[in-house]
Structure formats: structure tokens, C-alpha cells
Amino acid sequence: MASEGIFSTREVAGVALRRKRRSDASTLALGAVAVLVLSFLYLPVIVLIVFSFNDNSVMTLPLNGFTLDWYRKLFANDEMLRAIRNSFYVATFATVLTTLIGVPAAFALDRSDFPGKAIFRRIVLLPLTLPGIITGISMLQMFHLLGFNLSLQTVIMGHGTALIAIVLTQVYARLQRFNRRWEEASSDLGGRPWQTFLLITLPNIRSALVGSALLAFTLSFDEIPVTFFLTGRENTLPMYIYSTLRRGFTPEINAIATIIVVASLGVILVSIRLLRNTDAPGGR
Amino acid sequence: MRLTAHRRLNSLAVLALPLAWTLLFMIVPYAIMLAYSFFRKQGFTFVPDFNLANYALLIKDPQYREVLQRTLKIALTVSLSAMVLAYPLAYFIAFKISSQRVRLFLYMMVIIPLWVSYLLRAYIWKTILGSEGVLNSFLVWTGVISEPTPLLLYNQFSMVLTLTYIFVPFMFMPIYTALEKIPRSLIEASWDLGVDPLRTFLKVTLPLSVPGLLAGFTFTFCLSFGDFIAPFLVGGPTGTLVANVVQSQFGIAFNWPLGAAISMVILLIVITIISISDRFERAGRIDMG
Numbered sequence: 279m280a281s282e283g284i285f286s287t288r289e290v291a292g293v294a295l296r297r298k299r300r301s302d303a304s305t306l307a308l309g310a311v312a313v314l315v316l317s318f319l320y321l322p323v324i325v326l327i328v329f330s331f332n333d334n335s336v337m338t339l340p341l342n343g344f345t346l347d348w349y350r351k352l353f354a355n356d357e358m359l360r361a362i363r364n365s366f367y368v369a370t371f372a373t374v375l376t377t378l379i380g381v382p383a384a385f386a387l388d389r390s391d392f393p394g395k396a397i398f399r400r401i402v403l404l405p406l407t408l409p410g411i412i413t414g415i416s417m418l419q420m421f422h423l424l425g426f427n428l429s430l431q432t433v434i435m436g437h438g439t440a441l442i443a444i445v446l447t448q449v450y451a452r453l454q455r456f457n458r459r460w461e462e463a464s465s466d467l468g469g470r471p472w473q474t475f476l477l478i479t480l481p482n483i484r485s486a487l488v489g490s491a492l493l494a495f496t497l498s499f500d501e502i503p504v505t506f507f508l509t510g511r512e513n514t515l516p517m518y519i520y521s522t523l524r525r526g527f528t529p530e531i532n533a534i535a536t537i538i539v540v541a542s543l544g545v546i547l548v549s550i551r552l553l554r555n556t557d558a559p560g561g562r
Numbered sequence: 563m564r565l566t567a568h569r570r571l572n573s574l575a576v577l578a579l580p581l582a583w584t585l586l587f588m589i590v591p592y593a594i595m596l597a598y599s600f601f602r603k604q605g606f607t608f609v610p611d612f613n614l615a616n617y618a619l620l621i622k623d624p625q626y627r628e629v630l631q632r633t634l635k636i637a638l639t640v641s642l643s644a645m646v647l648a649y650p651l652a653y654f655i656a657f658k659i660s661s662q663r664v665r666l667f668l669y670m671m672v673i674i675p676l677w678v679s680y681l682l683r684a685y686i687w688k689t690i691l692g693s694e695g696v697l698n699s700f701l702v703w704t705g706v707i708s709e710p711t712p713l714l715l716y717n718q719f720s721m722v723l724t725l726t727y728i729f730v731p732f733m734f735m736p737i738y739t740a741l742e743k744i745p746r747s748l749i750e751a752s753w754d755l756g757v758d759p760l761r762t763f764l765k766v767t768l769p770l771s772v773p774g775l776l777a778g779f780t781f782t783f784c785l786s787f788g789d790f791i792a793p794f795l796v797g798g799p800t801g802t803l804v805a806n807v808v809q810s811q812f813g814i815a816f817n818w819p820l821g822a823a824i825s826m827v828i829l830l831i832v833i834t835i836i837s838i839s840d841r842f843e844r845a846g847r848i849d850m851g
Contacts, residue, residue: 304759305658312654312668315647319675319730322686325696329689383580390573402584407780408832409788411805412825415812416591419598419822439587442580500679502791503805507812516681523685523795532689535682542677546670 323539330532348533355530361518368430368505368514369498372437376494379438380445381487387446388453406443410503413440418507428510436504441494448490452483496545592829598822608819616823626807630827633804636718637787640725641733641779647726648733648778653767656741669738676731684792687724691715691796716798724796725786732785733778740774741767776839784832804828 331344352358386392387399405413417436418428426432460482464474480487502516509517519531602611620626651672659665675683690696691714698710714720744767752762786792790805797803804824811821 305654308650308654308658311650315651315730316668316671318647318727319672322683322690322727323675323678325690326682326686329696379580379583382576386573386577386580390577392573392577398581398584401588402580404588404833404836407784407836409785409805409828411788411790411808412595412829412832413588413591415808415821415825416595417587418812419594419818420587420591423594435587439583442583496677500681502681503788506809516679519681519685520791523681523688531685535679535685538682539678542679543674546674546677 326532327536327539329529330536332529334529348529352530352533352537357513358515358518358530358534361513361515364430364512365499365515368433368437369495371434372441372498373491373495375434375438376441376445376498377487377491380442380490381449383442384446384449384453387450402446403443405440406447410440410501411507414504414507417504421508428508430509430512430514432508432510433505433514436508437498437501440501440504441497444494444497445487445490448486448493449483452486456482492545492548496542595822595825595829598819599826601819601822603817603819606816611819616820617827619820620823620827626824629802629804629807632718632802633787636722636725636803637783639722640729640786641782643722643726644729644733644782645737645775645778648730648737649771649775652734652738652741652774656738672734672738673731680728681791683728684724684795687720687727688715688795691720691723715796716801718797718801720796720798721792721801721803724792725789728792729782729786732781736777736781737771737774740771740777744770773843776843780835780839784835787831788828 330348331346383402387395392398413436417432417439421428421432456479460478461474464478465471469477499514500516501514502520505514505517506520513521515534519534522528522531597610598608599616600610600612600614601608602615620630655665655668655672659668688695692698693710693712693715695715697714698707701707702710748766748770749762752766753759757765787803788805790803790809793801793803793806797806805828808821808824808828811817811824815821
């Protein structure tokens with residue numbers, strides 16, 4: 279249309295061509311930046327993995343030779359194995375706890391109005407941006423005042439508190455997309471509330487539930503700031519690594535790091551699957 | 563009538579546990595922390611004092627003021643650096659990749675590091691930048707420098723680098739989400755009106771991505787502000803941050819009241835930043851109509 283107006287066809291084509299060339303150049307520049315940033319994110323991880331197989335107790339280039347020694351030492355390290363068991367224990371119960379609190383909280387924020395709702399939302403979401411050290415020391419002071427001994431159980435309570443917001447936001451987002459008419463239909467057809475919940479609501483939020491539980495599990499497994507202040511004599515895995523780093527570097531750390539990277543990748547793949555699926559028809 | 567009463571009872575039951583938990587494990591501990599911040603250390607116990615001595619010390623003692631200023635500066639530098647890295651990446655993935663599968667794949671590539679242990683992501687840089695580390699030995703090996711330099715580690719540069727590395731994915735996520743939501747028709751309309759791509763970006767895309775930038779900034783600033791792990795690993799003597807001071811007050815220095823006062827300051831700063839970014843975001847939303 280424009281060609282019949284003020285501009286000639288050639289002019290329009292010229293502008294389009296120039297624009298295309300310029301956008302090609304900007305795409306190229308942006309692409310280069312994207313590649314650089316992605317390398318920035320991944321090169322260190324690759325370094326870590328490569329050096330976990332390097333036959334040298336200091337991390338210097340050039341590489342010495344291939345070895346599995348660090349992995350062998352790792353599996354002979356009882357203290358670390360105990361820390362790993364502790365981490366599984368803590369992460370499991372923290373995940374259960376945080377789900378038990380986070381899911382009803384998501385329902386309450388999605389569906390009911392109550393006085394102080396805005397403040398409740400504010401507070402319960404605070405740990406998303408609040409540095410873990412604050413959660414850790416505020417709970418430490420309370421436990422101290424109540425005369426509680428610090429243990430893995432107090433760590434679980436700390437993680438549970440810090441991670442509620444994770445489960446809450448994921449489940450809340452799914453509930454917001456969930457079409458409530460499905461529930462109305464169910465109750466119109468004579469479904470009791472618990473039937474409606476189990477057969478209609480739950481299947482629709484299931485993937486968000488499982489996905490966010492997995493996320494909470496990994497975050498708890500990895501947690502330091504809260505654990506640091508709330509643990510007693512027992513150590514979790516990251517706390518164990520933290521304390522060995524204080525003593526100095528050992529390549530065993532690279533080996534355990536590599537295992538953590540690979541294991542996290544597994545968990546990520548599963549949780550992506552779950553978080554993206556809209557597994558029941560009422561999803562949208 | 564009965565139905566609504568029933569429903570109210572139901573929603574109360576749903577709410578009871580989260581409400582009780584929040585009260586018992588968040589509000590009460592914060593209140594106790596606030597109370598402790600008015601206590602005074604006496605020998606090996608803490609006694610109530612109920613004055614602002616701890617807070618006054620934070621303002622008066624240049625040692626604490628310096629740490630607080632340094633932490634603010636570093637958190638700000640980290641947030642801006644992460645923004646500079648994350649924005650073009652998010653823009654590239656959101657606008658220049660046409661296949662949805664590739665977009666999703668790249669998105670995951672960026673956020674996957676979030677799942678890899680926080681501690682390890684900080685520790686990696688210690689092993690890379692150290693004088694017996696990967697980068698130094700690489701530079702010596704290739705002949706760029708003749709002997710290892712200690713300048714790479716244990717300073718503010720290494721700390722900003724490490725924290726930026728940790729927080730780029732955090733910054734990326736909300737920016738990408740904001741960019742992806744922008745209707746392509748708005749940008750095309752701007753081009754059709756003869757506005758060149760740069761000005762289109764400045765006038766259309768950038769303003770519409772502000773909510774994402776704000777969210778990313780809030781996360782990165784608050785979390786790096788309260789970190790004590792990266793300073794411990796790569797910070798060195800000039801890199802102590804405010805959370806390290808809190809940590810030592812609850813450890814070796816054993817002055818819980820002072821530690822509680824510093825924590826209250828951190829809590830206050832975080833709440834202020836969340837409120838500001840909330841307000842801005844809401845204003846932005848109204849602008850969009």
C-alpha cells in the first residue's frame with residue numbers, strides 16, 4: 279500500500295533492506311553476547327568436572343592424567359557419607375513440612391478472603407528475598423529462649439519455614455490458571471467436597487505440587503545459611519563441605535561437586551517435565 | 563446461610579496451619595530478634611537494656627558503617643553487572659530465537675546453574691582465581707605472565723565476579739518472563755510507524771520490561787546483600803560483608819544483641835526494597851492500562 283503513497287516501491291524496499299541488514303548485525307552482536315554469557319555460566323562447571331578426574335592434588339594446568347582416586351577416597355570418607363545421609367533426612371522432612379504448609383497457604387491466598395490477607399501474603403513470601411541468615415538467627419534466638427537443643431530437627435523447621443514460599447508460589451500460580459468451573463460441575467453432579475478435591479482439584483495441581491516439592495528438596499539439600507545457625511553436632515553435606523573448605527582444598531570436593539551436578543541435572547529434568555505438564559484437561 | 567458458614571469454617575481450617583506456622587516461626591522469631599537488639603552483653607550473658615545503644619554503635623563506629631556501605635556498594639555492583647549480562651541474553655532468547663523448542667532449551671540452560679549447589683558455585687571461583695588456581699596456572703603455562711599473581715583472589719573484584727556469576731540466572735528469569743510477555747504487535751507497530759529499532763527498543767521494549775528488571779534487581783540485591791558464603795570463600799580481609807559481621811557476633815565475638823541489631827537493619831533494608839519495587843511495579847502496571 280505504501281508504495282502507491284508518498285514512498286516509491288524502491289524506497290520502501292531500500293528501507294526494508296537497510297532495516298534487515300541492521301537487524302542482522304544486531305542479531306549477530308546479541309548472539310555473540312549470549313554465547314559469552316552462557317560460556318561464563320558453564321566454563322567454571324566444566325573446569326570443576328574436568329579437575330575431579332585430574333591426577334593432581336592442586337588445580338593447575340596443564341592436566342596431569344586421568345584418575346578415579348578422588349571418587350574412591352570420597353566413598354571411603356565416613357564423615358562425608360554420614361553428612362550425605364543427614365542431608366537426605368533433612369531434605370525429605372523439610373519437603374514434607376513445607377508442602378503441608380505451603381499448599382493450604384496457596385489455597386487460602388487463591389480462594390478465601392480474610393482480614394490481614396495482604397500482610398499474611400507479604401510475610402509468607404518474605405523468605406524468597408530475605409537472606410537465609412535472618413531466618414537462621416531469628417529462629418536460633420527463639421529456640422535458645424525456649425531452651426530447645428539444636429539438632430537436625432531444628433534444621434528441618436528452619437528449612438520448612440524458608441521454603442514455604444517456593445511451594446506456595448508454584449502451587450498458587452497453577453491454581454490461578456485452574457478453571458474453577460470444573461469444581462462447580464463436580465459438586466453440581468453430586469460430588470462431595472473431598473471427592474471434588476481428590477478427583478478434580480488435586481490432579482490439576484499435581485504436577486506443580488510434585489515439581490515444587492522437588493525444587494524444595496534440592497534447595498533444602500543445598501542449604502547453608504539457615505543450617506549454619508540451627509544445626510547441633512550433626513552436619514549436612516553442604517555444611518560438611520563448608521567446614522572442609524575452611525581447612526583448605528582437596529580434590530575430593532571436586533568429585534562430590536561433580537556428583538551433585540549430575541544428580542541435580544537428573545532432578546531438574548524430572549521437575550521440568552512435571553512443572554510444564556498440564557496433565558489434566560482442566561488445566562487451562 | 564449454612565453453606566456460607568460451612569465454607570467459612572472450611573477456609574479457616576485450610577488457613578489454620580499456615581497461619582499458625584507463620585506466626586510461630588516467623589513473626590515470633592522476628593519479634594524476639596527485635597527484643598534482643600535492645601539487650602546488652604554482660605560477661606557471658608545478655609541482659610535487657612531497652613535502649614538504642616546497639617543501633618547507635620552501628621552508626622557511630624566507623625568499622626560497622628564501613629562494612630554496611632561496602633555491602634551496599636557490592637550488592638549494587640553485583641545487581642547492575644548481573645543485569646548487564648542477563649538482559650542481552652534474555653533479549654536474544656526472547657526475540658531472536660523463533661523456534662519455541664530452542665527457546666525453552668536455552669531458557670533451561672541459563673537457569674540450570676541455579677540448581678547446582680550455591681556453595682560450589684562460589685567455591686569454583688576460589689579454585690579458578692587462586693594463586694595456585696586454574697587461571698593463574700593457565701596464564702603461566704601459556705607464558706602470558708611469568709609467575710602466578712595473587713591479585714585475582716581475595717578482593718572486591720573476586721567477590722563481585724563470584725556473586726554476579728551466582729545471580730545471573732536469578733536476574734535472567736524475571737527479565738525473560740517480562741520480555742516474552744510483550745506483544746510482538748506493539749514492536750511491529752512502532753517499526754511500521756518508521757521508528758528505528760534502537761528507539762523502538764528504548765521507547766517500547768525497555769519500558770515494558772521494567773517489571774522484570776525490578777524483580778530481578780530485588781532478588782539479586784537482597785540476596786547478595788545478605789550473603790556470607792561468597793565473602794568467606796573469595797572475599798579476603800577487605801571483603802567482609804555485613805552478614806559476616808552478624809555471623810561472627812553469633813559465633814566468636816559472641817554478642818547476640820549487636821548481631822540482632824545488625825540483622826534488624828538487614829531485615830529493614832530488604833523490606834524497604836521489596837516495598838519500593840512493589841510500588842514501582844504497580845505504577846508500571848497502571849501505565850500499561
